[in-house]
Amino acid sequence: MARSSTRPTSRDVAQAAGVSQAAVSLVLGDKWRGRVSETTAERVRQAARDLGYRPNLAARNLRLGRTRTVLLVVPALTTEFFPGVYTGAARVAAEHGFGVVLYPSPEGVGPAPDPFASASAALDGVIASSMAADALTAIRGDQLPLVMLDSDPEGSHGAATVNLDIADGARQIADHLLALGHRRFLHLAADVPSWTFDVRADALHRRIRATPGTTLTTTAAPLTIEDAVTATDTALTAPGPRPTAVICDDDKLAAGVYKALRRHGLRIPEDVSVTGVDDITLATALDPELTTLRLDAERFGEHGMRALLAVLDGRTPDQGDIPVELIVRGSTAPPRTP
Structure with missing residues (x-):
């Protein structure tokens, strides 16, 4: 049997949900809290979805001024x-x-x-x-x-x-690498004037420097793979011992680190460990797959x-x-x- 082309009304939703039209109006107008139960509200929403009901938003918004x-x-x-x-x-x-x-x-x-x-x-x-x-x-x-x-x-x-609890995330990264035994770190920071990058840098530096015998060098790069390659090349050729772990502010930066390390004949993770942030699709496309901070x-x-x-x-x-x-x-x- 063909479905009727008649547009469903709030009365139809009320009948399908077994409630009054007033209850339907409260739920679909998001004014139901304290007036109807959560179970009833969900029953109304489900009935509206099943019927394909769409309220007349233009008329309602004119009344509400929204x-x-x-x-x-x-x-x-x-x-x-x-x-x-x-x-x-x-x-x-x-x-x-x-x-x-x-x-x-x-x-x-x-x-x-x-x-x-x-x-x-x-x-x-x-x-x-x-x-x-x-x-x-x-x-x-x-x-x-x-x-x-x-x-x-x-x-x-x-x-x-x-x-997001990004400061705790930075501490999780630091704790993981410190527990593995790393003591020489490179922080490849995002060259972006953003509060979130400042917070993670501060938390990371505090955690690592609280452990005796550690060194931490920071270099910044724009959020592109090629800029990360360039920044990592510069860091790897700087005087002094090579870092054993590179902590990246972003998974795309980590991909650039992978390229740079391999150009220098270094293996991941045998020679250098690498971490990222975001857990985007790229993280599992890299080889080896990237240890990274998952942000939902x-x-x-x-x-x-x-x-x-x-x-x-x-x-x-x-x-x-x-x-x-x-x-x-x-x-x-x-x-x-x-």
Whole structure:
């Protein structure tokens, strides 16, 4: 039997879920907390999905004075990390009747120009990842709610922040390599003026230098494979003992380190251990597979969207950093005995 072309109504959803139309309105309008149970709310959402129900958002938004649209600003789309953040944010947004517009800022982590004639009129709020709050002045205006991801809580100008526990991740990397017996380290740092890279560098340096007999050299490179090759070449030819472990701020930097080490006839991990950050697809394409810090991009985006929904609803977002996990693979091993 062919499905009716008649558009399902809120009454149809109410009948399918076994609830009142008022309950359907509360759930689909995201006003159900404290009024209906979580079980009932999920039953209504499932009925709406099964029926293909779509509320008349234009009419509802006119009544509420909302566009039901938020902007996700990211520095770039050069890896799959930021698309993952978008996927997580969009998933939560869709559950609450919101849409998410992804905006890779053409200025990177610098000032983000307004992509609309007036963002404050076109959007309900902004989620910004890995950027400084003052870089978003043109987008935020004076009134637009803002949630900062992977950003300095002290420099957010009062905006809510959601962060990965990147400092703990840096300590996990240091502890892993120290436990293997490494004492001579090269930190290949991202040449990006970003709070998150400063935090991981500080945590890494504190952990390593707390262990007697260690040396740590830092060299910076832009986030490209070829720049990482050049920076590693320079570090390997510098006077003094060669590092036995290279700690990279990013998996792409680690790929450049692989190329440079092999040009110098060095094996991974027999001669030099290498670590990265992000656990993108590239990490398992390298040979040997890369030991790296896994950052759950989708979970990150989910938390960011939930924080913005809380702000829009006048609630305080959940606190606490999102845990990260070191994934140990074949690129790390004990250093060779001299």
